[in-house]
Amino acid sequence: MREKGLAGAGGAQGRDAMALKLLFWELEKHLKSSSGASVVAIDNKIEQAMDLVKSHLMYAVREEVEVLKEQIKELIERNTQLEQENNLLKTLASPEQMAQFQAQVQTGGSPTSTAQPPVPVPAGSTQVLPSTQNSGSSA
Numbered sequence: 692m693r694e695k696g697l698a699g700a701g702g703a704q705g706r707d708a709m710a711l712k713l714l715f716w717e718l719e720k721h722l723k724s725s726s727g728a729s730v731v732a733i734d735n736k737i738e739q740a741m742d743l744v745k746s747h748l749m750y751a752v753r754e755e756v757e758v759l760k761e762q763i764k765e766l767i768e769r770n771t772q773l774e775q776e777n778n779l780l781k782t783l784a785s786p787e788q789m790a791q792f793q794a795q796v797q798t799g800g801s802p803t804s805t806a807q808p809p810v811p812v813p814a815g816s817t818q819v820l821p822s823t824q825n826s827g828s829s830a
Contacts, residue, residue, distance in 0.1 A: 779787070 784792070
């Protein structure tokens with residue numbers, strides 16, 4: 692019983708192999724008997740497909756460039772904002788605090804790693820806190 696099942700499966704595989712050989716033989720016959728026009732048509736189809744792939748890639752690249760330009764613009768704006776904040780903090784810091792900061796920078800220490808007294812805010816001015824500023828997105 693088992694041998695019959697295997698023989699049946701082998702027969703199906705044999706028919707599939709014959710069908711595949713027939714298909715390739717017909718394709719080969721068609722290509723050999725066809726004029727040069729079918730080769731040109733195939734070349735044209737390949738060229739059209741390559742042009743389509745090229746246009747899709749160019750579109751994707753242009754789209755990515757636009758996204759990156761927008762990110763660069765946002766980063767430049769954020770950098771400008773941080774530079775302004777830095778300059779404001781430098782003007783509000785006392786000479787002693789600036790000296791302490793410079794010493795920490797020169798020794799490679801983190802300025803936030805040691806406890807520092809808060810920067811005094813002159814009367815009538817507002818203090819800018821980093822937590823109150825939000826650029827809207829992050830990179």
